Amino acid sequence: MAIKQKYVLGEVIPNSPHAVVSNLPTLTDVCAYEEKAEYVAEAMGQGYPRFVEHRWIQSLTKRMLADLDLPVVSAVVVRSLNESLRHRILGIDPAIHCHSFEQGVYGLAMDLFYFDPESDYKEAEVRLKAFVQHTGCRISSRVAEGVLRGLGCLEVESGAESGAEERINRERIGTETIVEMEDRLSRSIADLSGLQSSGSVSITASGMNAFYTAFKAMQSIQLARGRTQWLQLGWLYVDSGFILQKYLSAEETLSVEYAIGDTESILRTVESLGDSLSVVVLECPTNPFCEIADLKRIAEAVWAQGGLVLIDPSIVSLYNINCTPYADAVVTSLTKYAGHSGDILAGAVVLNEASWAYSELKAVVQTHAISLYGADLIALGASMRGAEASVERMNENTRSVVAFLKRHPKVKRVFAVSENQHERSYLKHSQALGSIVSFEVKGSMEAFYDHLQLVKGPSFGTDFTIVCPYFYLAHYDLVVDTSPQGLLNQLGIDRNTLRISVGCESVDSIIQALESAFSFA
Template structure:
């Protein structure tokens, strides 16, 4: 069956218990998800793992609570005591730590304490250290609660070594400088914490965010700064002179510059070479996240002290693995200090996930090339369509030549603003719709509705987005590797309907 079709509410894709994408087919469903309507939440039995608890994880938690005579308690499940202690430190008093098996920890609490539960889930989402569905499946099998695991291809042997070697080869660094994490968000958190410790020792307290960051990355910068630390936002990546002035103004207080390259969701590339030169002159750290176009398409290592990236996208192109990585630059003056600290905060990925990821990475270069080619053609088509007001893509961005691994337009992600009705387009387009990208199947999202619903539903929030150059009705498209003519036909039909 073609992947270019309508998916009913809550349908996972691929057809796997480990799928990270789950369908939100209409804008009404998106709003219902954000407003926690039972109609929508009941249908979402799977989804992006940091936001939707997988059914295998739920079943394991229920079993363990019952086995440990904790029925009636609410809980999250963490694979590793160190990660559980870090989460507990962030959340504060309230949850009770209970190690139910070696390396398997319940943090349980009174379900009537809704504020505590919300805080615990929030920090679990930010830190990205929850148990994966495959590890939950392995425990369920061990406890005799299921007869067999989902059948899928994985490499034999050590998954971590295979993935780290593949990333090292892509990044042209020694394999010792790659650390694979349980999620891209955990990679960001581990990198942030390491930089924070290094620069705090030097009395540096000013952090600069360049461009719009993904929600949880921004939340980490907002919420995990220590007393006396300051965060500045500079949203316009096109004004390099202004960025340079801001970096110079921080002077000897500059701790770090954090930038996505390209940015999410506007898919813009700053002049990374010039920015990095100035940051290094001022003694700051460059933390760069290339996830939107991926390390397959971009080489940002020469301009970064450390790179953090999600491997859930592009590398895990089948859409069924969550993972991330931190890559350290051995040429950085901060290398020695950072390498000692990053591992203290990372949550290791489960080896079953990594063996599946390593299998998918074998075909990733070819799949990514097809996605890139389709995205370049779709970009040209969208620019000519009367329903489309504006297009954002990495290949259309200034400064892309600084980081691109080839002369071709890079990455699968395109964002667009419409003249017509976003709701009509979104409801009509026959593709998977949900919060992910970088998959071999086309997937799109009304990005600001899913990431910043509080902003798009309030006049002051809409005004704030406008000041940052973001249309609240922006659509983010991740172009898949399907037949291009079929992709264009699906978009053409929906765009024409949006004008009606």
């Protein structure tokens, strides 16, 4: 018998045409999504960009193909790319072609990558879409909306943005131009990072574009110095991990130390790499286990060897932790926390002004970063005005949820920032926790998940609570590998670990929903 769900399959939260969260109410739905079941794809017209191509982006793609008198085959629309990245994409496969549209055509310069319909392009399609996904260069739903409105293809809804934001260099919001707004938001991010200059910050089209931009900048600098050994500490967001696995050059190699809390082992590895050490990459805290590395000792060891440090603190946000003193570059997803409403796609690269590589990094970042579209920047600016208050409420509610889970008889283990030995060393204040708690269910995780009456799916750092079967949505290939040699089994990790992003609702209502679901576990 089907379980009545508060949020149905594919329902978007919030009720916004740009919402980045769509609901996956049962574990069967999650697995079906991962296995590309048609019924799940049909239910999702929008959602987390890594998982779903927005319906307006699909419409714009078809329009562009028609304008070129091309058959409707698979294609990808991106913001206008620099020559290096455009050639990188064309080099993926000979079946890929590109048409570059100047700004005068649709009001915004864009590149359309498409395939020769006479060719066997399916493998090339998979590789192209993976590259665009991993590097975060796909257009946003607001880009598609602005262009389609300009073409008269969408009716203007009450309260919706018009297409005027396409002219981003002349647009004014009140007394502020888009350029002035970007500088103001960059200054806010610089302040959160303890930096003097907004020039140290690049606001990008997505968190993944921020990561890829920093990756390319560091790679180019270190390869020129003959440094080829990359080191990953702990788990990374899946697309960040893919970049390290797939886009290093032939002479570069990647090592992984999963035990991020074993500082002595990490230091020995860093020292052993010597002059070959290129970049050390980590999330702090880690996702989903909320581990905090000893950043100071690790950074000092890396810098002593001439390496660079890249840190992603998205899991708790720049509002709760400042990693800049221990990194050459910090990358973060502003979709989370800063975009707490749940309908914004943005990221940022923050460069440490004290880094020996600062000037070189800044120059390369500026050539690779895809700037945030005007309408997305406006939405981010509006959201950031209330972000600090939302983060404070998330921090407060998370502490209560952690306490509830730790004493619950149907919870085996709880992973939270508050459980770390380095909690007080690197977080900004004693209340800084972020929204993330992960836990293992004692009993049936599937029954608990299916009966839980909260939003279920990817993303975090939103005003509303989201529950995610983390490894199913981030590392499904590891979940289905149940062999003794499988990575999760080797590391002793429960594939059924759940991650909850605690929102700003009444904490009693969150706990009540959890308690009710536990009765079915």
